[in-house]
Amino acid sequence: MISPYRILERKRAGGSLRDAEVRAVVAGAADGSWTDGQLAAFLMAAAIRGLDAEETQSLTLAMLESGEQWDLAADYPTLTDKHSTGGVGDKVSLVLAPLLAACDVPVAMLTGRALGHTGGTADKLEVVPGLDLRLDRARCLDLLEDVGMAIGIATSAIAPADGRLYQLRDQTATVSSLPLITASILSKKLATGAAALVFDVKTGNGAILADKSESKALAELLVETCVSLGRRAGALITDMSQPLGRWVGHAAELKETLECLAGDGPDDLMEVVYALALELGALLQVGLDTIQLDAAISSGLARERFERWAVLQGGDREWLAAPDLSLGKHEYALEAQVGGVLSRVETKTVGRLLGEAAVSSSGPSRQVDPAVALHYGVRLGDRVGAGEDIGRLYLRRADERLADELRRCFVVDEEGISPPLIVERLAAG
Ligand code: URA
Numbered sequence: 001m002i003s004p005y006r007i008l009e010r011k012r013a014g015g016s017l018r019d020a021e022v023r024a025v026v027a028g029a030a031d032g033s034w035t036d037g038q039l040a041a042f043l044m045a046a047a048i049r050g051l052d053a054e055e056t057q058s059l060t061l062a063m064l065e066s067g068e069q070w071d072l073a074a075d076y077p078t079l080t081d082k083h084s085t086g087g088v089g090d091k092v093s094l095v096l097a098p099l100l101a102a103c104d105v106p107v108a109m110l111t112g113r114a115l116g117h118t119g120g121t122a123d124k125l126e127v128v129p130g131l132d133l134r135l136d137r138a139r140c141l142d143l144l145e146d147v148g149m150a151i152g153i154a155t156s157a158i159a160p161a162d163g164r165l166y167q168l169r170d171q172t173a174t175v176s177s178l179p180l181i182t183a184s185i186l187s188k189k190l191a192t193g194a195a196a197l198v199f200d201v202k203t204g205n206g207a208i209l210a211d212k213s214e215s216k217a218l219a220e221l222l223v224e225t226c227v228s229l230g231r232r233a234g235a236l237i238t239d240m241s242q243p244l245g246r247w248v249g250h251a252a253e254l255k256e257t258l259e260c261l262a263g264d265g266p267d268d269l270m271e272v273v274y275a276l277a278l279e280l281g282a283l284l285q286v287g288l289d290t291i292q293l294d295a296a297i298s299s300g301l302a303r304e305r306f307e308r309w310a311v312l313q314g315g316d317r318e319w320l321a322a323p324d325l326s327l328g329k330h331e332y333a334l335e336a337q338v339g340g341v342l343s344r345v346e347t348k349t350v351g352r353l354l355g356e357a358a359v360s361s362s363g364p365s366r367q368v369d370p371a372v373a374l375h376y377g378v379r380l381g382d383r384v385g386a387g388e389d390i391g392r393l394y395l396r397r398a399d400e401r402l403a404d405e406l407r408r409c410f411v412v413d414e415e416g417i418s419p420p421l422i423v424e425r426l427a428a429g
Pocket of ligand 1: 180
């Protein structure tokens with residue numbers, strides 16, 4: 001056994017760890033032979049000293065191998081997945097998965113719950129009564145066979161070492177380390193065995209990494225690590241300096257998803273969905289184009305895929321035929337206090353406030369109120385008159401103070417610009 005002390009000493013001094021040493025750390029996390037103190041010391045040393053490409057690759061692979069690997073590409077050689085670093089109003093996965101499935105590009109997504117100020121795909125989908133996001137390999141294969149798509153939540157059987165390491169990162173201020181983020185994301189994403197992955201790395205004040213150069217560094221590391229592990233990968237860096245689409249909130253985002261699949265989605269959201277779909281098509285060389293994507297929507301096939309998939313994963317068929325997606329009865333106008341141009345949205349605060357309003361408790365008894373919603377009708381750079389609505393807030397219980405806090409998140413000034421949505425595309429590996 002390699003001594004934890006020697007590994008920590010080496011990393012603390014800035015040395016590069018060998019594959020066997022990185023594996024010893026991960027084995028120690030998974031089997032409990034490393035204490036929390038030793039693991040926390042490793043995480044801090046890795047966050048300060050950094051991990052090079054080989055160490056990041058070793059860490060990813062060791063974390064991946066700490067749990068189940070489904071190897072679904074053996075049956076589905078063009079299996080795809082997409083990962084977003086998270087944002088406010090980001091319902092891209094909900095639209096993209098059925099759209100790809102309708103174009104005969106199979107998708108298996110392992111997704112997560114809300115993290116910090118960002119909403120979780122799983123929470124939004126669970127607005128559908130009965131929907132069960134627990135998946136195992138056999139169920140995933142059945143869904144791919146029946147409907148060409150599967151969406152599940154990463155359980156403790158997938159990359160269990162990540163569960164312990166993530167908790168300790170949270171306690172030790174090491175969450176923001178790019179190699180640690182990369183290994184954490186990929187150890188779960190690679191578990192299905194997808195042949196091609198596309199990353200939607202958000203940038204701007206509503207992103208986990210607000211700074212563009214940091215977002216780009218993370219995108220590069222994700223793509224390089226995937227490619228070094230034999231997968232095809234590409235990334236888009238997309239703007240998150242305002243909510244994506246017109247709605248934020250679980251029921252409202254599901255409603256917007258269904259509108260997108262019916263051909264009535266907002267331009268910004270559809271631009272990101274199409275760009276990611278085309279990126280995956282290019283990675284797999286399956287000749288996917290805009291005409292095919294348009295046809296999948298206009299024919300109703302993409303919407304039909306979503307409904308069939310949801311029923312197969314336990315969703316209530318009758319509810320899905322006529323979804324009840326009602327919003328909170330208490331409605332507040334979020335008006336511009338002065339006339340001018342919408343110059344800034346405090347996007348992270350918007351996400352945090354809405355998240356806090358929707359989630360009433362944490363842990364196993366965590367309850368999410370799907371009826372909390374924000375309609376965001378104006379975009380950065382748009383002119384607004386004094387007293388004109390920038391958005392509307394919907395709550396189940398009256399809360400004037402929250403409405404006031406949200407009003408202050410939308411800053412109107414003399415000028416402001418409309419930021420480009422697709423900030424950069426990273427060439428696929
Ligand atoms: N999502 C993850 O799964 N891990 C991270 O470290 C960050 C986002």
